[in-house]
Structures are given as structure tokens and as C-alpha cells.
Amino acid sequence: MKLNDILDALFPEGHRVDRNDKVLIGEATLGGQSIAVLGTTDAAAVDHAIALSLAAAVLATIEKHPGRPLLFLVDTSGQALSRSQELLCLNGSLAHLAECVDLARRRGHPSVALVTANAVSGGFLSFGLMADVAYALQDAQVRVMDLRAMSRVTKIPLEQLGELAGNSPIFAPGAENYQRMGGIEAIWPSPSPSLLAAALDEAVGRCRAGDPRMAIGRVRGGRQLAATIAERVAGD
Template sequence: MDWQTLATQLFGSNHGIRRDGDFLHGDVVFDGQPLAVIGTTDHAPIGVQLALTQARAVLDMLAQHPGRPLLLLIDTQGQQLRRRDELLGINRAMAHLGMCLDLARRRGHRVLGLVYDQALSGGFITSGLMADACDALPEAEIRVMRLPAMARVTKLPEALLAELSESNPVFAPGVRNYVAMGGVRRLWEGDLAQALRQALADAPTDDQRAADGAARGGRKLAARVIHQVLAAD
């Protein structure tokens, strides 16, 4: 689904969300209450400029609209693979964006992520996975690493990883596998406005992803390991 269709279904034709290049931003009214919207479109690569632009928008919201909920609309191919961005410190720019979102959460802003098209690697980690909860449309595509790249990193045969991906969501791309692992809380189906209404109403205040992954059978050990580490402290 393109961002304009999504925005119209959620907020009506006069939604007020604007596009500047690959950057989406605006303040909308939902159920009579203001809601900030920040996002990306056209499978945007997240480079230094786009990461800092999003971070600036988050900081402006913190300064001008304390407590306002934030919806992140996510469509990204991941970090910008360009020498210029590497030399400028893309890792620090993306970490800055993630910290700004974390600061918003700590200051009482409900931060929701919605993957409406594509979410890959670092561009997803520093946006949707930094939210209180990240949801997705059923047709969205989510992955952090393709199997060929995973084979190069792990030194395992790609055929073995492909076999493992059939039974273990950790090795497999796809939005439903991320639901199973707990990275995506739920899929928005049917009435999208009602799905947003529910997401705002029951956004968690603590990180439930490991517990969700264990309950859904997608990440069986993460919650147990976290518990053991905390108990050891």
C-alpha cells in the first residue's frame, strides 16, 4: 500500500501529512486528539541526512508538543550504502535517531511503528524496533538479512539456512515470522483506523518482545536468558 492511500484510510483525505523527498511528516487529528506522524517512503535508504532529519522532527515534537503520541510510518531498504555516509558517521546518525525515539518514550510519548511496505536491516532497527510496539500490514516485507548474506556471515551453507528457515522463524524473512518472533506485535487487517485506535489504547510501557516470541514459539530462549541475566544481577 502506498503512503497516501494509507494516510487517507487512517485520517481522511485532508490528513495533512507532507512528503519532502523520501521523508514523511505532519500532525494529524485522530479521534479528536493530535497525533504526530514521521516516516519514510519509496523504500528510502536511511543515510546521514535522512536519519538526522527524522531525529530533528522527534526532538521538535518533544519541545513543542509534550506527551503527543507518535506514529512511525516505515518503508525503508535499510541504511544508505555509500562511502560519503560512512565517512560522515552513518552509525552515529542512526544511533542518534534511535536515542531520540527512546527519549520520547521515556518522556511519556506513546511511540508506535507501522511497517506499511518494506523494512530492512538498520533502517528498521532504528525506527520500528525502537517503538513501544511495532505493527505491520499483512502485505509488508520485513527482513534484516537475506539468506545469502546470512550464509556469508555465519559460514553456514545457504542450503542449510534455507532448510532451517522452514521451521525456525529466526532464519526466515517475512512479516508473519516477525510476528512469531515478537518483533512485530500484530498485523493490521480490515479497518485500519480501528487497528490504530487499538494500538494506541494498548501500547505497552515495557519491552514485551521476548515474552511474545516465547509465547508464540518463534524465540524460545530469549525471554529465559533475559530472566536469568536479571536474576544474576
């Protein structure tokens, strides 16, 4: 789905989202309420410049619009892969962005992430997975690595990985797997204002509570161990 079609479908009351290369920053109206819209498009590889642009937009929202909800549109192929990016500690800029999103949460800004096309590893970690709740469009690809590359790195034959992928959500790409594990709340057949409004309500609830994703993964059967292990270590 094209970005503009997604924005039109989500915000019939209007949107004004600037696109600067692969970075999206703007605002939109839903149910009469203003929402900050930010994110990436065209499978952006998140680099220092992108992370800092998004972080600046989050900080500006905290400063100028207390409590305004945040919608992150996620389309990222992961992190930029270059020596000059690593030389300046790319993980540091991604961590900075994550810190900004977390501060917004603690200052009462509910946040929703919507994976529109691709969500891959570092790019997804730095803002999409930092939102209170994440959703994905029907055809979205969510993964750490595709199975072929995974087979090469782990030295496990592709056929064996493919076979196991059929009955375990633990490693194979796919938004459904993330849904079963609690990382993605739901997959939307198509973007709509009512789905987004419900998502924002969900985010408002989560914004005030702790991170429920492990417990959800246990209920859905995708992560049967994590929640119990964490409870035993935490002593709660």
C-alpha cells in the same frame, strides 16, 4: 499499497503529511486527537540527512506538543551504503535518532510503528524498532538480508536454508517470523482507524512499562530461549 491510500485509510478525519524526497513529516487526527506522523517511504536507504530530519521532528514534537502520540511509517531498505556516509559515522546519526525516540517515550509520548512496505536492518533499528509497539501491513517485507545473500555470506547452501526456514522463524525473512518472536505485535490485513486506535492504546500501556518483547516471543514460541536467559542473568 500507495502511501496516500494508507494515510486516507488510517485517518478519515484528516491528515497533513509532507513528503520531502523519501521523508514523511506531518500530523493527522484520530478520534479527535492529534498524532505526529513521521517516517520514510519508497524503500528509503536511511542516511545522515534522513536520520537527522526524523530526529528533528521527534524533538520538535517533544518541545511543542507534550504527550502527543507518534506514528512511524516504516518503508526502508536499510542504511545508506557509501564511504562518505561511513566517514561521518552513520551509526552515530542512527543512534541519535534512536535516542530521540527513546526520550519521547520517557517523556510520555506513546509510539507506534507501522511497516508499510519494507523494514530492513539498520533503517528499521533506528526508529521502527524503537517504538513502543510495531505492526506490519499484510504484504510488508521484514528482514535483515534475503536468503540468497545470506547463503552467500554464511556459505550454507540455499536449499538447506530454505528447508530450515520452513520450521524456524529464527533467520528467514518475513513479518510473520518477527511476529512470532515478539518484534512485531500483529500483521494488519489492511490499514484502518480502529486498528490504529487499538495500537495506540497498546502503546500507552507499554510506554510506561519495560520492554516486553522477549516475554512475548516466549509466549508465542518464536524465541524460546531469550526471555529465560535474560531473567537468569538479570537475577529477577
